[in-house]
Amino acid sequence: MPRINPLMDPFITAATAKLAKFNTPQPKDPVARRLRQQEQSRLSVAELGIPIVDVATEDHTVAVPGHPDARLRVYWPTSERADAGAGLPVFVYFFGGGWTIAGIDDIGWDATERRRAAAAGAIIIAGEYSLAPENQFPTQPDQCWAIFEWAVQHATELGGDPAKLAIGGASSGGNLAAAVTLMNRERNNHPIRLQVLEAPSVDLTMKHADTKGLKTGVPDAILRRLGGMLIDQYLGKGNKAARKDPLASPLRAASHVGLPEALIMTAELDPLRGDGEAYYRALTKAGVPATCIRYIGQTHTSGGLVGHVPAADHIDATVVGAIRALATAPVTYPVLADV
Template sequence: MARSKPTVDAFVTAVSGRLAALQQTPEPKDPVGRRAHAAAFDRVSSEALGTETLVAATEDHTVHVPGHPDARLRVYWPDQQRLPALADGASGGRPVLVYFFGGGFTIAGIDWIGWDAGFRRRAREAGVIIVAGEYSLAPEVRYPAQPEQCWSVFEWAAEHARSLGGDPDRLAIGGASSGGNLAAAVTLMNRDRAKRPIRLQLLEAPALDLTRGHLDARGITQVPGAILRRLARQLVLQYLGPDRATQRKPYASPLLATDHRGLPPAVIYTAEMDPLRGDGEAYARVLSEAGVPVSCVRYIGQTHTSGGLTGHVPAADHLHRDVITTLRTLHEEPTSYGAPLREPAEASR
């Protein structure tokens, strides 16, 4: 039996067609115009999709980042009331997930309707506190400001966990797309700088190799491969600048770090029709070879952004349920798997 050719899920195609009809003007080419255009479409598409914004207790803070612009964050509690602070030594705090939005390092933010609604829903259904971090957008601000901002947000969350009603021993970190890149970078920074206990890194369609060495456009017919590669190159240039050596730095391309030992357990989601699927799946392999517990799930027929189409795409609903189930494990004691059968050095030969 011949192997079937990869195609986009019919539900994704239907929703994409509906949303494409709402695009009244072409996307500007300049970064600032593109950002404003995308923000306007976030409002239009959220209304068209009936995005529900749950009532939840939230609180905004600004964090000082030495040598870089300050970083903004928003705390989401699972209910309509802020949780009481915990005294030192007290137990019963909620898990805390530090999460970074995606947008190719150039667009989006925690005020976007889609991201804000998603944080509220995940906090409510998983029973966790979410600290959504905001980082400066390129090209006005470039690397290494963004990973340093995200590191400061993570440090703030860890240091303030008890005052938020959270448990500093039940920390998790996550992100999608460019936010997944920054989340993975922060796990490396934490290992190198502080060694705080992180229970989980949750990465959704992450961009982890900014040399674009793992970009895979095979089977993707919506946009020609040459155009995809050119767009990826433009985003990387806007974020990192022209020095190609920067692309290989571990906090820019976490997949290319020379050592992944000691990183937190990971759950990674990729999409078949996403050129970035190679990044996430290669990262799962290097983590496994380093002795890090890791699971990676590829969603067939899904695109880079279709995971956000809950209520309209069955696979997006399944992804949401899977993420919620994963986050709920933070309420439990972690499983100890012991040492892997092979030493990491032997596994990489």
């Protein structure tokens, strides 16, 4: 099969070709679109042979004042639930899906959490937020905050250590994870050791969206229109003020001082690469230790092609290594002058 994009990793091209038979027009109805996405996820996981690791899990529901209840799923690193006080690292994670699709029952995300929990020797708490457009901002950050608070309060009884706590997410989930770090700084200031953001969307004004030079074959104007449609579904059509709200656009917070250390991963062929890389610069300018990695030849979603794309395996191993490292003493970096 000829490569459409000369910049794209050929391993992605090969994996995409295997999944092409599952591509069908997406329904306009949001519920039907989610059902179709769930089926595509199931078929893709089976076609790619992505393993479903046998680990213990437990579901919970958290009340969120003024909003729908939020679900979460706890993943332990083995087939047995850890004993209370076992002191394992705890990683709170939010899935991606443009605020409109996916969830903790999505087989692809479930496989990811199982694999990472087992490999990292850590507890992963996967949080679920209500989907747009039926539910709109600020429902989602408030739900994610409630899930994070629950994780802190129950960490010890789950077998974790609240002093070895990290938070993360991919795409829209990365947006929400970053929002929770801001909420935490202004509220209870729990000690978050690390935030892990995979291809995050952190500026919903789209001022940092980098759609040029991607060679996707889709005009810049269309890419921006598609992105704007998702943002309007999340924030409400025409809600320009919400786009600048720091809980919708964490990059636009007045200050990033005091936020947790960050690991940010972006992809060369992803319009959101500009968001993640600008956020890295904002954090380091504020004196926050941060690392940003741009994966060349990769797309917004290619990180899910584990076992088929070497870069996807590297992303997975990098996240796993960062979670595992929570078990060791944190590094103390010098305070930067003139921050």
